[in-house]
Each structure stands twice: as structure tokens, then as C-alpha cells.
Amino acid sequence: MTELWQDPWFTWTLGVAIGLPVLLVLFTEMQNSLARRGSAFVRPVTLIRNYILPLGALLVLLVKGSEVSIEATPVRIVATILGFIVVVLLLSSLSTTLFHGAPEGSWRERIPTIFLDVARFALIAVGLAMILSYIWDTNIGGLFTALGVTSIVLGLALQNSLGQVISGLFLLFEQPFQLGDWLDLPSVRGRVVEVNWRATHIDTSSGVQIMPNSMLATSTFTNLSRPAGSHTIEVTTSFGVDDPPDTVCAMLTRAASTLPYLQLGGRPISFTAGGGGFCTAIPLRSPADDASTRAQFLRWIWYASRRENLHLDSADDNFSTPERIESALRIVAPALRLGESDKEQLSGRVRVVRYGGDETIQFAGQVPARMTFVLKGRVRLSITSDDGTVRQVRTLNEGDFLGQTTLTREPAITTASAVGEVTALEIDRKHVAELVVHKPELLQDIGRVIDERRDEARGAVAAIDHG
Known part of the structure; x- marks a missing residue:
């Protein structure tokens, strides 16, 4: 029995018999722990547990336990498989350690994948060369010499193409x-x-x-996308030389401030460019919105300039003709309880205007300076909750009106936007006040509309809260 303990193979065999199960249990627990955390190191640990430990134990038993020569073919085959798996482990560990979870913008995150492929190929080539040299006693010097000469020849023949590829790869690395x-x-x-x-x-x-x-x-x-949030377009316009520059700038800025693709918190700026020219700088979320924003802005200021008696491209506006005003007063007569004398009195005090599609006619929180009657088209009334949710309240059609709180000087609850082109009749506050003095029923009608619109707005807000 004493001679058994003294045999070299017994010590190695006993070490494998005890050490392999213990290591398998330890690496199994480590594998399960990493898997629960979703760690990228699960794969390297799995390779060690499932392949390297069993193959290493087998190699020890063959060489030390059974005293098989290291030059025997079975030993070399096992050693080759073990060496190849070690190379795979090194590749997996290197990729996981250096590049998995790399911080955004770091050199590890920016490195092109082709560089990683080349590094993997080089590591595999070195690993295979070491396996051939140390396990199979192969002379690899001639092989490397042949590869080196071939690389020089190919490099000279393809230097222009390779130069373009390398410059492109460095561009990718810089990103x-x-x-x-x-x-x-x-x-x-x-x-x-x-x-x-x-x-x-x-x-x-x-x-x-x-x-x-x-x-x-x-x-x-x-x-154009860097730095983020810095993209701005400039739109140049021309107005008549007699148009007040401050009025023009205010109109341009007001129109640009309601565009749908503005940067969050961005503020358009308008300024004179000399010679009747004006420039409006509009901060946008993305260059993708350039064309649509430019087109919508130019369309809106075409309508806005005519409503404010400004001369975009030196053009005059003759839309509010006596004939149109007479036709408009016939449409609004039932709502305002107008008689023939009232129509004649108002004909010189009102005007017919137009709004472009999606243009804002009335802002929530704004005290209306006039009543606006829809003559043609539709107007959408909507309300915005504290969290930014927008909900439609109602749609106004021909004969309906907004700005009903102009007499009470209360701010509007809803935002009014044109659905397509809208033609409207505008009556200033003082002229509406003159009408209600002689028409108490009209004041009651306006009060009833105010209550109805307020109830509809509250219902819309409640729907958002429960939505």
C-alpha cells in the first residue's frame, strides 16, 4: 500500500479525481451567477467549464496518469483541441473585456469591426502557428517567410486600392x-x-x-447634425420699402414661432437685411425638416402679411372688397342679429381675411381683440393639458365664431387652428360692444356660447386626465 502512494501516477490521478469535480462545481456556480446578471462573461466561463477543464484533465491523465508519451498521436490530438479552444477563449475574453459595454463615444466604441476581424485573424494565426510548432514540431519559419513575401508583392500591386481602404478605415475610426x-x-x-x-x-x-x-x-x-440641437435655417424675404421694419420682423417671428418642427425651447429671430430684405433664423430639430418648414413658413407669411397690410414681394392685397364684405355680413347676420341698418353701419368697419392651412388663428391664454366669424373652411379648437397632450374640443364651420370673450377680456381657453384655407370676417372689440348696447339678446347669446365652450374645454381636459 505504501508503494501505491509513492507512485507518481497516483498523485496526478487523485488530483484530477478531486480537483475536476470541485472546479466544475465552482465554475457552474459562477456561470449561473453571471447568467442571472446578464453578464457578457458567461461565454468565456462556459468555455472553461465545458471544454478546457475536461480536456485539461484528460491530457493530465494521459501524460501523467497513464504515462503516455507526449509525442503519441492521441496526446497531440487532445493537446491540439485544447490549444484551439484556448485561442477561442482568448478571443472571447478580449472582445468581452475591451469592447462589450464600451462607453459611448470612446475609442473602444468607435473602432471599426474590420479592425476587430483583422485582430482576431492575427490572434488565430499566431495560435495555430504555436500549436503546429510546439505540439506537432512543424517548422513554420518557411511558412511565415512565404507569407511575408506574398504580402509585400500584394501590397505593391494594390497600394492605391489599399491606401483608399486604409484611409476609409481611419475615417470610420474617427467617426x-x-x-x-x-x-x-x-x-x-x-x-x-x-x-x-x-x-x-x-x-x-x-x-x-x-x-x-x-x-x-x-x-x-x-x-449638420452636430452638435445636436444646433441646426438652423435662414429664410430670406422681401417687403415693400414703406413697410415698418419692426412690424415686419414681429410678423415674421410670430409666424415662425408656431412652426411644428422647432427645436424644443428654440426661438426664431428676424432681422432686416437691407434693401427691403429680411432674414428669419429658424432653429429646427433636424435637417430633415428643412424643406417642409421653409415651405410652410413662406405659405403662412403670405397670408399673415396680407392680414397685417404688409407688402410681401411688394404685392398689394385687395381681397377685402365691398362685395365680399356684403356677402360676409349676410352670413353672420343670424348670429349677430343684424338688421339692414346694422349691415350698412358695419360694412365700413369690418374686413374679410384669409388664413393658411394649419395656421393658428387664436392662441390659448390670449385675450381676443376681436370676434372672428368663419365664412369658408373649418377651424379646429383644441386644448393642451399640463403634460403636453393635445385634444380636439370641437370644429367650427361656416357661420360659427370665436373670440367670444373679447368683451369680457377673458383669455381664450382653446387654441384655434385653420383646417385648410379659411376665409373669415373680423369685427373689432369696440364695434361688437356697440352692437350689444342695443341688442341685449346678443349679449345673452355670447354669454351662452362662452359657457358652452368652457364646459366643452373642461370635458376635454377631464377626458385627457382619465385617458
């Missing part, structure tokens, strides 16, 4: 743009939809243009 960014280049302007190691795909208004990365690396371009 001056990302997917979704808008680029302004000398030859193209659009949004980046795909980036690979060879080219960048840019979505323009006429299709997707493929731009080689080597061209981007050697040219100058503007990233």
Missing part, C-alpha cells in the same frame, strides 16, 4: 458622423443611412448616393 446624421458635401447633401468599411450611403432627395470613404477622408464636409 465624424453616425447613422442618421445629415452631411453637406460639395457634391451631395443628405442623411447617412449606412456606413461600412468601404463606402457611406447617403439618402438624398433623388435617391441613395454611394460615397467611397476614401473620398470623404480627403474632402471637407459639414455635419
Whole structure:
């Protein structure tokens, strides 16, 4: 029995018999713990538990326990498999340690995937070379010499192409743009939809243009999306030389302030550019909104300038003609209880105006300076809750009116927006006051409308709260 303890194979066999189960239990617990936390290190630990530990134990039993020669084919096969799995473990551990969960914007997060592929290939090549050299006693010096000569020949033959590829890869590593960014280049302007190691795909208004990365690396371009929230467009307009500049700037800024694609907290600015020209700077959320915002702004100021008797492009507005006013008064006569004398009296005190589609006619919280009657088109009344939720209250049609609180000087509860082009009749506060002095029933009608609209607004707010 004493001789058994003294045999070398017994010590190794006993170590494997005790050590392997213990290590398997430890690595199993470690694997389960990492899996519960969702850690990326589960894969390396799994490789050690399922493959490296059993193969290592088998190799020890063959060489030390059974005293099989290390030059025997079974030993070399087991050692080769074990060495290959160790290389895979190193690759997995390196990728997990350096690049998994890399901070956004860091060099680890920006490094192109092709660089990782090249590094993996190099590590695999070195690992296979060591396996061939140390396990199979292969002379790999000639192989590396042949590969080196071949690489030099290929490099000289493809130096121009490889130079473009390398410059493109360094552009990717620097990452001056990302997917979704808008680029302004000398030859193209659009949004980046795909980036690979060879080219960048840019979505323009006429299709997707493929731009080689080597061209981007050697040219100058503007990233319109960086820094975030800094994109601004400038819209130039021209007005009559007799139009007051302050009035024009106020109208332009007011129209731009209601555009739907403004940056959160952004404030448009309008200023004179000389010679009857004006410039409006509009901060936008994205360059993707440039065209639609520009078109909507120019459409809105066409209507707004005519309502405020300004001369956009030196044009006059003759829309509020006596014929239109007479026709408008016939439409609003039932709502205002107008007789023929009332119509004649009001004909020179009112005017017919137009609003563009989606243009704001009345703001919530604004004290109306006049009553506005819908002659053509529709007007949408909506209310916005404290959390920003918008809910429609009602739609006004021909003959309906808004600005009913102009006499009571109460702020409007709802926001009124044009649904398509709207033609309306406007009556200033003082002329409405003159009417109600002689028509107590009209004052009662207006009071009833105020109560109805207030109840509808409260119902809309309650629906949002329970929504």
C-alpha cells in the first residue's frame, strides 16, 4: 500500500479525481451567477467549464496518469483541441473585456469591426502557428517567410486600392458622423443611412448616393447634425420699402414661432437685411425638416402679411372688397342679429381675411381683440393639458365664431387652428360692444356660447386626465 502512494501516477490521478469535480462545481456556480446578471462573461466561463477543464484533465491523465508519451498521436490530438479552444477563449475574453459595454463615444466604441476581424485573424494565426510548432514540431519559419513575401508583392500591386481602404478605415475610426446624421458635401447633401468599411450611403432627395470613404477622408464636409440641437435655417424675404421694419420682423417671428418642427425651447429671430430684405433664423430639430418648414413658413407669411397690410414681394392685397364684405355680413347676420341698418353701419368697419392651412388663428391664454366669424373652411379648437397632450374640443364651420370673450377680456381657453384655407370676417372689440348696447339678446347669446365652450374645454381636459 505504501508503494501505491509513492507512485507518481497516483498523485496526478487523485488530483484530477478531486480537483475536476470541485472546479466544475465552482465554475457552474459562477456561470449561473453571471447568467442571472446578464453578464457578457458567461461565454468565456462556459468555455472553461465545458471544454478546457475536461480536456485539461484528460491530457493530465494521459501524460501523467497513464504515462503516455507526449509525442503519441492521441496526446497531440487532445493537446491540439485544447490549444484551439484556448485561442477561442482568448478571443472571447478580449472582445468581452475591451469592447462589450464600451462607453459611448470612446475609442473602444468607435473602432471599426474590420479592425476587430483583422485582430482576431492575427490572434488565430499566431495560435495555430504555436500549436503546429510546439505540439506537432512543424517548422513554420518557411511558412511565415512565404507569407511575408506574398504580402509585400500584394501590397505593391494594390497600394492605391489599399491606401483608399486604409484611409476609409481611419475615417470610420474617427467617426465624424453616425447613422442618421445629415452631411453637406460639395457634391451631395443628405442623411447617412449606412456606413461600412468601404463606402457611406447617403439618402438624398433623388435617391441613395454611394460615397467611397476614401473620398470623404480627403474632402471637407459639414455635419449638420452636430452638435445636436444646433441646426438652423435662414429664410430670406422681401417687403415693400414703406413697410415698418419692426412690424415686419414681429410678423415674421410670430409666424415662425408656431412652426411644428422647432427645436424644443428654440426661438426664431428676424432681422432686416437691407434693401427691403429680411432674414428669419429658424432653429429646427433636424435637417430633415428643412424643406417642409421653409415651405410652410413662406405659405403662412403670405397670408399673415396680407392680414397685417404688409407688402410681401411688394404685392398689394385687395381681397377685402365691398362685395365680399356684403356677402360676409349676410352670413353672420343670424348670429349677430343684424338688421339692414346694422349691415350698412358695419360694412365700413369690418374686413374679410384669409388664413393658411394649419395656421393658428387664436392662441390659448390670449385675450381676443376681436370676434372672428368663419365664412369658408373649418377651424379646429383644441386644448393642451399640463403634460403636453393635445385634444380636439370641437370644429367650427361656416357661420360659427370665436373670440367670444373679447368683451369680457377673458383669455381664450382653446387654441384655434385653420383646417385648410379659411376665409373669415373680423369685427373689432369696440364695434361688437356697440352692437350689444342695443341688442341685449346678443349679449345673452355670447354669454351662452362662452359657457358652452368652457364646459366643452373642461370635458376635454377631464377626458385627457382619465385617458
